[in-house]
Amino acid sequence: MTDINPPVLESKQIIKASLSALVIGTALFVIAVLPAEYGIDPTGAGHLLGFSKLYQPEEPQTAVVSVDGAQTAKALRLEELGSGPNVPLPKEANNPAPSQQLAQRQDSVTIKVPAGEGLEYKLNMLKYGQVKYEWTTDQGVLFFDFHGEVKEENPADETFFESYTVANSANMIGTFLAPFEGRHGWYFKNNTNKDIVVSLRVKGQYLLD
Structure with missing residues (x-):
């Protein structure tokens, strides 16, 4: 053995x-x-x-808020702002501002947002360009995300975007100073069963997309 x-x-x-x-x-x-x-x-x-x-974050308990007395919407949370922490800020965002801004202009446009759908309307702006804006719907409330995307030489697979204002509203006015060169504007989402038309007025240093 x-x-x-x-x-x-x-x-x-x-x-x-x-x-x-x-x-x-x-x-x-x-x-x-x-x-x-x-x-x-x-x-x-x-x-x-x-x-x-x-990574899929846990969905928090959904809170509902009244937006116009008759229509309700999901309460918005801080975590919904922008493209998220895993999408890096493009290096072009740190480029210096130009010595001369775009010429002043003003425009009035109408944007039809079909029932149950969403769409974007953007302005092309240089870094530190300024605009004043006003928009109103013809009926009902829209979800919107007023945000900007950096102009990149070689865009990444995941697009970085910075949200400036996210809300549910039928009317909004404001002023805006672009933090970087790129496309800045609104994503409108119509959660109703009727088409909604947005009347938008803008004035400032920009080009229409």
Whole structure:
């Protein structure tokens, strides 16, 4: 009968193997688990490797608010602003402002937002260009996201956008200073069963999209 003597690991080998496993496990946790499960990507590797796309935030309990006495809408939350923390700000956003802005102009346009659908209306603006705006619907309330997208030389797969105002309304006025060169404007969403027409007036330094 042959005796089988299994190899005995030395304490140094055990410690080395344990440390290696700890390092690998920590790296996997930071690169894969945190971005995919919790939406946290401290190294940026999760975004590069695609793990961040797996993250699906838990839907908070939906609150409902009254917007015009007859129509209600889902309460909006801070987490809904912009493109999210995993989409980096394009480097072009930090470009200096031009020495001369676009010429002043003013326009009045009507935008038909079909029932149950959404669409965008944008202005092309230079960094630190200014506009004043006013819009009103002919009936009912629209969800809107007033936001901007950076003009990029090589656009990424996921588009960065910064939200300036998100609300449900039938009328809005304001002034705006573009924080970067690009397309700035409104995404309108009609959650009713009737077409809604927006009457928009703008005045300032811009070009129509």
